[in-house]
Amino acid sequence: MAAYHEDVIASLVEHGDRSRKTGKELFEHQAAHWVKMQSVHGPVIVRFWSQHGFLERLHSADVLTSLSCDAWDRALRGVLIELALPDTLLPVARFLHNALFDPREIIDLTKTAGLPEEQVVRRLSDAFYGALLGWAQH
Numbered sequence: 001m002a003a004y005h006e007d008v009i010a011s012l013v014e015h016g017d018r019s020r021k022t023g024k025e026l027f028e029h030q031a032a033h034w035v036k037m038q039s040v041h042g043p044v045i046v047r048f049w050s051q052h053g054f055l056e057r058l059h060s061a062d063v064l065t066s067l068s069c070d071a072w073d074r075a076l077r078g079v080l081i082e083l084a085l086p087d088t089l090l091p092v093a094r095f096l097h098n099a100l101f102d103p104r105e106i107i108d109l110t111k112t113a114g115l116p117e118e119q120v121v122r123r124l125s126d127a128f129y130g131a132l133l134g135w136a137q138h
Helices: 002-018 023-047 054-059 063-082 087-100 103-112 117-136
Strands: none
Touching: 002 023, 002 063, 023 063, 023 103, 023 117, 054 063, 054 087, 063 087, 063 117, 087 117, 103 117
């Protein structure tokens, strides 16, 4: 299962690496791909999701968490730049992104709430931007 999950995240890394987009445009490009992936891979990922928190996994150099950072960091840094926030907020951006773009919640929004994938991406992205700005104020 770990290898399956690694393959899914590795494909997300490749998707981002192929893109020439930057900032929010890159973030939303990655987010759209991630949301789309959940219809196929989400149920498997959720079933074997770690019981440890994101920060604990990040600090322990968990392979999947490190790979996830590889998939998202360029986009997260671009969002920070566009929002005129310091790069020192990257760990916060990682944490907030992980919380908002959890596969369980994406599946809930698409399957249970019946939201189209485009709306899920838009709403979660806007919530992410707002959360980052709110966090930066304190």
